Structure formats: C-alpha cells, structure tokens
Amino acid sequence: MKFKLIAYKSPKGTLPPLIKKFDYLYPLNNVEIASLMKLHQYCLHFDSKKTFLEAGDMHEKSYIVMRGWAFRYELLSNGNQQIINYYLPGDIISPFAAVMPKTNYSVASVNKMELCVFENDELIELFIKHPRIGLYYGWMLGREDSSLAEQIVRLGRRSAYQRTAHLLLELFHRLKIVGLAYDKENAFPLPVTQQLLADTLGMSAVHMNRTLKKLQHANLITVSFEKIYLDDIDSLKQVAEFENTFLEQAKSHLLTGFNGFRNIASSA
Amino acid sequence: MKFKLIAYKSPKGTLPPLIKKFDYLYPLNNVEIASLMKLHQYCLHFDSKKTFLEAGDMHEKSYIVMRGWAFRYELLSNGNQQIINYYLPGDIISPFAAVMPKTNYSVASVNKMELCVFENDELIELFIKHPRIGLYYGWMLGREDSSLAEQIVRLGRRSAYQRTAHLLLELFHRLKIVGLAYDKENAFPLPVTQQLLADTLGMSAVHMNRTLKKLQHANLITVSFEKIYLDDIDSLKQVAEFENTFLEQAKSHLLTGFNGFRNIASSA
DNA sequence: CGCTAGGTTGAATACGCTCAAAGATCGTGG
DNA sequence: CCACGATCTTTGAGCGTATTCAACCTAGCG
Numbered sequence: 001m002k003f004k005l006i007a008y009k010s011p012k013g014t015l016p017p018l019i020k021k022f023d024y025l026y027p028l029n030n031v032e033i034a035s036l037m038k039l040h041q042y043c044l045h046f047d048s049k050k051t052f053l054e055a056g057d058m059h060e061k062s063y064i065v066m067r068g069w070a071f072r073y074e075l076l077s078n079g080n081q082q083i084i085n086y087y088l089p090g091d092i093i094s095p096f097a098a099v100m101p102k103t104n105y106s107v108a109s110v111n112k113m114e115l116c117v118f119e120n121d122e123l124i125e126l127f128i129k130h131p132r133i134g135l136y137y138g139w140m141l142g143r144e145d146s147s148l149a150e151q152i153v154r155l156g157r158r159s160a161y162q163r164t165a166h167l168l169l170e171l172f173h174r175l176k177i178v179g180l181a182y183d184k185e186n187a188f189p190l191p192v193t194q195q196l197l198a199d200t201l202g203m204s205a206v207h208m209n210r211t212l213k214k215l216q217h218a219n220l221i222t223v224s225f226e227k228i229y230l231d232d233i234d235s236l237k238q239v240a241e242f243e244n245t246f247l248e249q250a251k252s253h254l255l256t257g258f259n260g261f262r263n264i265a266s267s268a
Numbered sequence: 269m270k271f272k273l274i275a276y277k278s279p280k281g282t283l284p285p286l287i288k289k290f291d292y293l294y295p296l297n298n299v300e301i302a303s304l305m306k307l308h309q310y311c312l313h314f315d316s317k318k319t320f321l322e323a324g325d326m327h328e329k330s331y332i333v334m335r336g337w338a339f340r341y342e343l344l345s346n347g348n349q350q351i352i353n354y355y356l357p358g359d360i361i362s363p364f365a366a367v368m369p370k371t372n373y374s375v376a377s378v379n380k381m382e383l384c385v386f387e388n389d390e391l392i393e394l395f396i397k398h399p400r401i402g403l404y405y406g407w408m409l410g411r412e413d414s415s416l417a418e419q420i421v422r423l424g425r426r427s428a429y430q431r432t433a434h435l436l437l438e439l440f441h442r443l444k445i446v447g448l449a450y451d452k453e454n455a456f457p458l459p460v461t462q463q464l465l466a467d468t469l470g471m472s473a474v475h476m477n478r479t480l481k482k483l484q485h486a487n488l489i490t491v492s493f494e495k496i497y498l499d500d501i502d503s504l505k506q507v508a509e510f511e512n513t514f515l516e517q518a519k520s521h522l523l524t525g526f527n528g529f530r531n532i533a534s535s536a
Numbered sequence: 537c538g539c540t541a542g543g544t545t546g547a548a549t550a551c552g553c554t555c556a557a558a559g560a561t562c563g564t565g566g
Numbered sequence: 567c568c569a570c571g572a573t574c575t576t577t578g579a580g581c582g583t584a585t586t587c588a589a590c591c592t593a594g595c596g
Contacts, residue, residue, distance in 0.1 A: 076421075084420050096406060099406040099407040100407055127402065134395065134402070142364030142368030150372075202424030204586075206586080207583085207584055209545090210545090463574080
C-alpha cells in the first residue's frame with residue numbers, strides 16, 4: 001500500500017491531540033513541544049473501514065491518530081473477530097514498532113482518519129535527547145496496559161450489561177481528555193456499529209442490541225445518530241463497578257510525588 | 269509491609285532469568301550484563317498465596333521475578349476475581365511503576381517466591397546510560413502487550429475448551445524461554461489450582477475441571493501432580509488456533525532487520 | 537426506486553453457571 | 567502413625583444467559 005504523505009498543518013492555536021494529552025499530564029516546555037511536533041510532519045489519510053495494518057506483516061512505523069477512530073483486532077477461523085482495543089485521537093498505533101514489528105494483529109479504521117507517521121529512529125533519538133519525553137511515552141504505555149487490563153476484566157467476569165456500561169464509560173473518559181466529548185451533556189460521538197461493539201465485548205450483535213435497549217429502558221443512556229448520551233453516569237458507574245483510577249489519578253501523582261523529573265534535566 | 273532485604277546471589281555459572289531472556293533476544297555485552305545485575309542487588313521472599321501489592325496503593329518500585337509465580341488480578345464486588353496475567357521468572361512486576369504508580373490491580377504470589385526489587389531512578393539512569401537496555405525493556409513491554417491482547421482474544425471469542433488449550437500453550441512457551449519447562453517431555457510445572465485457572469479464563473471452577481477432563485480424554489494433555497504434559501502439541505495448537513508469532517518471531521527480527529542497534533552505541 | 541448496511545425482534549438451542557455433595561490429598565497435631 | 571481438618575478435585579442436576587437462525591424493518595445512497 002502506498003499513500004501520499006501530506007505535511008501536517010495544526011489548526012491555529014491548537015495542539016495536536018497527543019501533545020494535548022501529554023501536556024494534560026504535566027506541562028511540557030517549548031523545546032519539548034517543538035520536538036514532539038517533529039513526529040507530526042507527515043500525514044496519511046484513510047477511508048472508513050480499511051484494514052491498513054495486516055496481521056503478520058512487519059509494522060515498522062508508528063502512527064499518531066489525529067482524527068477518526070481505529071481498532072486493533074484478530075480474525076478467527078470461524079469468521080468471528082475480537083477487537084482488542086480502540087485507537088482514539090492522541091493515541092499511538094504500534095507504539096512498540098521500534099522493537100516488536102511483527103504481530104498477530106490487524107488494525108483497521110472505523111471512520112475517515114488522519115494519521116501522522118514517524119520512524120523508529122526518530123522516536124529513539126527523541127528519547128535520548130529528551131529523557132522526559134521517554135517518561136511521557138512510558139506513562140502513555142502504562143495507561144494502555146491498564147486499558148487492556150480493564151478489557152480483560154470486562155470480558156472475563158462481567159455480564160453483558162455491565163460490560164457495555166463499562167466500555168461506554170471508558171470511551172467517554174478517554175475522549176474527554178483530548179477534548180472530543182460533549183462535556184456538558186455527558187455525551188460523545190460513537191462512530192462504531194453495534195456489530196463492532198459486540199466484537200469488542202465478546203458477544204453477538206443480537207445480544208448487543210438487546211443490551212443497549214435494556215440500558216436505554218433503564219434510563220442510563222440514549223443512543224441517537226452516531227452519538228451516545230450517558231444520562232445517568234453515577235448509576236452507570238455503579239452498574240459497571242467502574243474505577244477511573246488509571247485515567248484520572250495518574251495525573252496528580254506526577255505533579256506531586258515523582259522526583260525523577262527534577263533529577264533529570266531535558267538535555268536541550 | 270516490611271521485609272528483610274537479602275543480597276541476591278546468582279547460582280554459579282547461571283544468569284538471572286531476566287538477563288537470560290534479554291540475552292535470548294540478542295546477545296548482551298558484559299557492560300550491559302553488569303548494569304542489569306545492579307537491578308538484582310536486593311531480594312524479597314514471599315510465602316505462597318500472599319497479596320503483596322494491593323489495588324489502590326502506590327506501586328513505587330518494580331520487581332523482577334526470580335523464582336515462583338505471581339499473578340495480577342482484580343476483585344469484584346460479588347467475590348469473583350479476574351486474573352489479568354501471570355508473572356513467571358524473568359518477568360517484571362509493575363514495569364510502569366516509574367510513571368504510573370497507582371493502579372486498580374493487586375498482585376499475589378502463587379507459590380513461594382523470590383523477587384528482586386529496584387527503584388525507579390535506577391531504571392531511568394540505566395536507560396540514559398545504556399540506550400540499548402531501553403530497547404530490550406521496550407521489547408519486553410511489547411511482548412507483554414501481545415500477551416494481554418492474546419488474553420483478550422481468548423476471553424472474548426474462544427470456547428472454554430479452546431481457551432484452556434491456548435493458555436497452556438502460552439505458558440509452556442514462556443517457560444521454555446527461561447529454561448523452566450521440561451522440554452523433552454513437552455511438560456511444565458503448573459503450580460496453580462483449577463480455581464485460579466478458572467479465574468484466569470473467566471469460567472467457573474466446575475467448568476474448568478470438566479474442560480481439563482475433556483482435554484485429557486481427547487489425549488491432548490495429562491495432568492499429574494503440579495505438572496502438566498502437553499501430549500499432542502500439534503492438535504492443541506490446532507484446537508486453540510495458537511500463533512506464537514509474538515513469542516518466537518520477534519527474535520529473528522532484531523538480529524537481522526533492525527538498525528537502531530547499529531546507530532546507537534552503548535555509552536559505557 | 538431499489539440496493540445495501542445496519543438495526544430490531546422472536547423462538548429454539550447450547551454452553552457454561554450455580555448449588556450441592558461426595559472423593560482425594562496433604563499437612564498437622566495428638 | 568493415625569486422625570482430623572483444610573484445601574482442592576470431581577460429579578450430578580437444574581437453570582440462565584447469551585447464541586444462532588431467520589425474518590423483517592429502517593435509513594442512506596446511487
């Protein structure tokens with residue numbers, strides 16, 4: 001697959017979502033922002049529903065999601081697929097490409113996407129020049145580890161009803177951080193089909209449909225056109241036993257407790 | 269919790285399992301081995317069935333498993349637990365502690381364990397001094413990411429029978445790398461109870477028992493005292509649709525394709 | 537206007553759960 | 567050395583959640 005690379009142009013006055021996320025964790029200095037901008041030089045554009053990374057192929061580059069959603073999945077021989085996780089704006093696809101280019105998983109777009117590509121060598125240079133950025137990167141990986149762990153708990157030990165509530169809450173919180181949720185109305189754009197939600201939560205599309213209906217009848221959510229309202233977040237959290245430790249508490253810690261930042265000066 | 273720290277003594281002529289694993293990926297030089305040994309200075313010992321990291325507590329240190337098995341889990345309000353992953357010798361517990369000390373998860377020992385503790389600052393210093401070690405660490409994190417992804421696919425889209433076969437194959441392969449499987453007889457020590465296996469694969473202990481029986485009657489495995497034989501690996505792989513890409517193919521790549529190692533000299 | 541993709545609903549079925557009780561194994565203390 | 571308790575394993579029976587299959591509905595698009 002060949003795609004035209006287009007220089008990335010940040011809309012006036014806004015930072016790319018990855019930088020926004022890092023800055024949300026702990027303010028970046030200008031040198032660091034400039035260095036991170038170098039990862040945003042070239043963009044790819046994809047249509048919806050395209051598998052752009054195939055299982056078994058070498059994944060030798062990493063991608064930053066600028067717009068749109070993607071997901072990582074595995075296909076099984078009976079035609080079923082399991083979605084492992086979603087990539088939202090600000091997330092990095094194949095963050096381990098530098099050291100683990102071969103994987104069992106494919107990655108596909110949900111809707112129209114804009115991605116920035118960067119090379120392994122750029123990333124490694126960045127870490128050497130700016131050790132602090134390595135810490136941000138590590139923090140991001142740690143969040144993703146937690147996110148996969150949550151997905152495991154959802155699939156292993158929660159009912160379909162709880163699973164669905166739990167996933168919706170997680171997506172809402174992740175989108176909020178990059179400014180893509182409708183904060184005031186507790187809603188967010190949900191571009192995925194019920195079939196994809198079912199493939200995410202290990203259930204059939206039929207049962208996904210019934211479960212969403214049940215959540216609506218309980219006045220917990222409202223589903224409108226590609227947009228979902230969390231009408232009663234407290235009840236949803238209770239139903240799902242949702243803990244957002246890994247999404248919210250992480251922030252305060254690096255601000256207060258961690259002294260690695262003080263010992264290690266950014267070398268620029 | 270306070271524990272006496274005991275200096276780690278490597279048995280004559282053997283390397284600690286973490287170093288063995290790294291060296292298996294790509295040979296380490298003596299300086300790097302010496303640096304990694306510094307992470308092995310202090311040991312903790314735990315009895316079996318002790319939760320030594322509690323959900324919600326600060327996880328400010330990382331631990332290298334020297335002997336024994338541990339697992340990361342989440343407890344739910346109905347008393348059920350979901351095991352997220354196992355930590356085998358050579359694995360690092362809380363590898364993101366440096367940047368993400370607060371988590372939702374607890375970690376407990378399966379059997380008697382020996383762990384080496386190290387501080388965040390030591391790790392970050394190591395990365396700065398020896399960038400190559402950062403790559404090994406990243407490779408290890410990438411494998412763990414794949415391992416969690418496999419667990420998600422198991423739980424989401426495989427039957428109890430397939431799940432069980434798949435997990436056993438993964439454990440066997442991971443133990444082989446650190447030299448803890450009985451290679452010739454295709455067997456390995458399995459110190460966990462059927463209840464824990466059930467908690468790993470999101471099923472009841474009763475059904476776990478029936479599933480193991482079914483695998484035995486199909487002549488795929490033999491369970492003896494804390495030891496399990498994979499009598500027919502090919503059939504097991506077929507049943508489970510087991511792909512070991514992430515465990516075996518990763519090796520050859522760094523040996524041949526990756527040039528980051530050539531560009532970046534270890535600075536010692 | 538008809539095609540296609542996605543959503544909705546019903547009915548029969550199956551996989552795995554819960555509850556319950558009985559074996560097996562092991563460590564401990566009498 | 568045996569008895570006892572604790573933990574783990576095994577087996578049976580009834581039940582429930584979620585699946586499968588099938589049909590129909592709906593909305594967007596060429």
